[in-house]
Amino acid sequence: MEIREKILTNLRAVKERTPLIHHITNYVTVNDCANIVLALGGSPVMADDQEEVAEMVGFASALVLNIGTLNSRTIESMLLAGKRAKELGVPVVLDPVGVGATHLRTNTARKLIQELNPDVIRGNMSEICVLAGEEVAIKGVDSLADEQNGAVIAQKLASSLKCVIAITGKTDVVSDGEQLCLLDNGHRILADVTGTGCMTSSLVGTYCGAAKDYFSAAIAGIATMGLAGEIAQASLRHGEGIGTFRARLFDSIYHLTPEQLAQESKVRHE
Amino acid sequence: MEIREKILTNLRAVKERTPLIHHITNYVTVNDCANIVLALGGSPVMADDQEEVAEMVGFASALVLNIGTLNSRTIESMLLAGKRAKELGVPVVLDPVGVGATHLRTNTARKLIQELNPDVIRGNMSEICVLAGEEVAIKGVDSLADEQNGAVIAQKLASSLKCVIAITGKTDVVSDGEQLCLLDNGHRILADVTGTGCMTSSLVGTYCGAAKDYFSAAIAGIATMGLAGEIAQASLRHGEGIGTFRARLFDSIYHLTPEQLAQESKVRHE
Amino acid sequence: MEIREKILTNLRAVKERTPLIHHITNYVTVNDCANIVLALGGSPVMADDQEEVAEMVGFASALVLNIGTLNSRTIESMLLAGKRAKELGVPVVLDPVGVGATHLRTNTARKLIQELNPDVIRGNMSEICVLAGEEVAIKGVDSLADEQNGAVIAQKLASSLKCVIAITGKTDVVSDGEQLCLLDNGHRILADVTGTGCMTSSLVGTYCGAAKDYFSAAIAGIATMGLAGEIAQASLRHGEGIGTFRARLFDSIYHLTPEQLAQESKVRHE
Numbered sequence A, B, C: 001m002e003i004r005e006k007i008l009t010n011l012r013a014v015k016e017r018t019p020l021i022h023h024i025t026n027y028v029t030v031n032d033c034a035n036i037v038l039a040l041g042g043s044p045v046m047a048d049d050q051e052e053v054a055e056m057v058g059f060a061s062a063l064v065l066n067i068g069t070l071n072s073r074t075i076e077s078m079l080l081a082g083k084r085a086k087e088l089g090v091p092v093v094l095d096p097v098g099v100g101a102t103h104l105r106t107n108t109a110r111k112l113i114q115e116l117n118p119d120v121i122r123g124n125m126s127e128i129c130v131l132a133g134e135e136v137a138i139k140g141v142d143s144l145a146d147e148q149n150g151a152v153i154a155q156k157l158a159s160s161l162k163c164v165i166a167i168t169g170k171t172d173v174v175s176d177g178e179q180l181c182l183l184d185n186g187h188r189i190l191a192d193v194t195g196t197g198c199m200t201s202s203l204v205g206t207y208c209g210a211a212k213d214y215f216s217a218a219i220a221g222i223a224t225m226g227l228a229g230e231i232a233q234a235s236l237r238h239g240e241g242i243g244t245f246r247a248r249l250f251d252s253i254y255h256l257t258p259e260q261l262a263q264e265s266k267v268r269h270e
Helices: A003-017 A030-040 A053-057 A072-088 A103-116 A125-132 A144-161 A188-192 A196-210 A214-234 A242-255 A258-264 B003-017 B030-040 B053-057 B072-088 B103-116 B125-132 B144-161 B188-192 B196-210 B214-234 B242-255 B258-264 C003-017 C030-040 C053-057 C072-088 C103-116 C125-132 C144-161 C188-192 C196-210 C214-234 C242-255 C258-264
Strands: A020-024 A043-046 A062-066 A092-095 A120-124 A164-168 A172-175 A180-183 A267-269 B020-024 B043-046 B062-066 B092-095 B120-124 B164-168 B172-175 B180-183 B267-269 C020-024 C043-046 C062-066 C092-095 C120-124 C164-168 C172-175 C180-183 C267-269
Touching (some): A003 A258, A020 A030, A020 A053, A020 A072, A020 A196, A030 B242, A062 A072, A092 A103, A092 A196, A103 A125, A144 A164, A144 A172, A164 A196, A164 A214, A188 A214, A188 A242, A214 A258, B003 B196, B003 B214, B003 B267, B030 B196, B030 B242, B030 C242, B053 B072, B062 B072, B062 B196, B072 B092, B072 B103, B092 B103, B092 B196, B120 B125, B120 B196, B120 B214, B125 B164, B144 B172, B172 B214, B196 B214, C020 C030, C020 C196, C062 C072, C092 C103, C120 C214, C125 C164, C144 C180, C180 C214, C188 C214, C196 C214, C214 C242, C214 C258
Parallel strands (some): A020 A043, A062 A092, C020 C043, C092 C120
Antiparallel strands (some): A164 A172, A172 A180, B164 B172, C172 C180, C180 C267
C-alpha cells in the first residue's frame, strides 16, 4: 500500500474506532494534548498515580509518555504503565522533552527506552541526537545538510532500538530502521506556540491506537499537525497571531478528512 | 417558587455575591474551570496542599472536588478540605471523574462520599451507575429508555445519600430524592471538548456558593453549560470547530443574563 | 535614558536574545505563562523536580517563582533553584499569589524572600501589603488615595528588601526604593480572566532575562500586559467576551513592536 493510502486509512481508523489514549504527560500542555486527541477523533485519558496506571492502561489503545515536567512520582508511574502496556501489546509513544538539558531527563529517557522499548520516539533534532549519542546537537532539521544528517541519525537509531524514530523540524524525518519518509508540511508559527511538539506526539499516539503499522501512524500524526498548521496559519487575518492560531489549529484538525490529509500531505517516501 | 424563577435568582445571586469557589481538581482542565467560574461571575481559587486546604476552605463559599487526576497526596487534601467544609456549612460538590475505571477511583469516590456526604454529585450516566451500584453502565442519557432509567437511578441514589444527584448527557437528570428535573439544553459538540463535564461541576459549585438551594443550583449550573453550548455552536462559521467553540463557550457564559438563562432553559420539572 | 526609551530597548533585547525563562509555577495558568513568554519573543521552560531545577536554571536567563498552587515538593524546588540562580546572577522574579490567605503561603513567601532576595516581586495591593506588614489590605490600586498609598508602600518595601516592587491594579506602581513609576494602561476585563497576574510576572521575568535593569524590565512587563489588554478589548465584537479576549491577548503581544509599546505606554515617571 502506498504511503498516502496508509495515511488515509489511518485517519479513517481513528474516526471509526475512537481509540482511548492514556497519557502520562506534563502539566504545561496536557489540556492541549487532550483536546487534540478529541479533535482527531480519539478519546484521551490522563492518569498518573502509581496505584491506577497499570489498570488504566488496560483499557487503552495506546500509551503516550511525555517527560516535559517529570518528577520522581510520575517517572515511576511511567515505568509501571509502560511495562503493563508492553505486556498487553498496547503501543507506547515516548516524547523525550528536553532530554540532554539535565541529567534527570537524560537518565529518565534512557531508562524508559531501555526498560520499555517504546514503539515510537518523537523529538526534535537536538533531543534525538542526545538519544543517538551524537555530540552535535542542532535545532530542528532546517537545511538540506540537516535533512541528510537527520535521515542518517533516525535510521541508525531506529535500527538500533528496533522502533520508529520521528524527528520533527522544518523537514520531518521518520524511519523504522528500514523505511524512511521525509515530510515537508508545517509552518514556522508552530514553533511559536507551546506544546505543538507534545500535541504531535499525542496525534502519533492516537494513530498508533487505531492502526497496527506504527511507521505510517507516526507519519500520519506528523502530517496532520503540519497540514493543520498550514491551514490555521492561512486563515489568520491582520492582527491575529498565536492566540487565534491555536484555536484554529484545533478547528483544522477537527474538520480534516482522511481524503484531504492524504492528498495534501507532502510526503517523500524514500 | 417556580424553577425558572429560581434559576434566574441563582444567577443574579452569583453576580451580586461573587462567591469564592475552592477547587481541588485535576490538572487537565483546571484552567478552564477557573475561567468558567470567572465567566459566570464567581471567583476561583485552587489550592491542594494538606497544610493549607482547611484554612483556604474557610474563605470559600463552596468546595469542588474532582478526581480526574487524583493521587495519594491530593486525595488526603480532599478529605481534609471536605471535612472542614462540612464543619463550616460550606457546600461540597463532587465530580467522580472516571469512577469505575480503576479501583483507586472507585474506592476514592466511595470514601469521599462516605466521609464527606457531598451536597451535590455530578457525573455522567456511567459514573453515577457505578456509585449507585448498578451493573449496567451506559454512556449518558441518550434515549427515552435511558431517561427514565436515569430518573430512577438519580432519585434512588439521591434519596439514599441524602444529596443532589445530577446526571449529565443528552438529557440531563437532577434529583434531590424527592424532586426531579429533566433538562434538554446542550449540543453534542460539547462532548468533543475536554473538560465540559468538569466545567459543569464548577458552575454547579459556583451556584451552590451563592444560593442555599442546591437542587436549583445544580439545575442552574447544568442549564448554563447547555445553553452556552448551544449559543457557542450556533455562532460557528464554516471551518470553525472545537478550538473556536471553546473560546465562544466562555464568551457566551460571560454575557449570559439571568433573564436569558431562565427563559431559554429547557427544563422539565416533574 | 528616558523610561520610554528603556522600554523600547527592553523589548528589542527580548526579540534579539530569546531569553530562556525557567518557571516553577502553578498548574492553573502554566500554559498561559508559557505562551505569553513565546508571544513576547522569549523561550519558556517549566521544570520543578528537585533533582533537576538547579541544573536547569544554569541555562536560564531568568527564574520566575509563582506560589499559586505551592506544595511541599515544589517549595523545596523553588529554594534550590532560587539559590542556584542567585549564585549565577540569574534574576529571580517572585509572584506571591494569595499571600496572606493561608499561613503556608505567607510563611513560604517570607522564606523565599529571606533566603533568595528576589530581584523583582510582583503582586496586587493586597499581596504586597501582606509582605510589607501593612494591616489594611485593599484590592488593587483603584483611587488616588490608593495610588499614593501604593507608592509609599512600594517604595518602602523596595527600599527595605533592596529589590523592585511592582503592584498591579487599576494604576500600577513600580519602585526600586528610589525611583518610582506609575502606569495607567490596562482594562478591567483583564481581571475577569484567570492568570493575567501570573502572565504579567512571566513577562517581567522575560524582560529581566534580556535586560540588566530590572526596574525598567518590570515597567516594560506591566506596560506590555496593560497595552495588550487594551488592544485585545478594543478588538472585541458584539457577543465576544473573555474566551475571545484571551486569544486576542496573545495575538496582541505577538504583534507588539518596541516602538508601539514605548509610544503607547502610559507611564508617569516620578
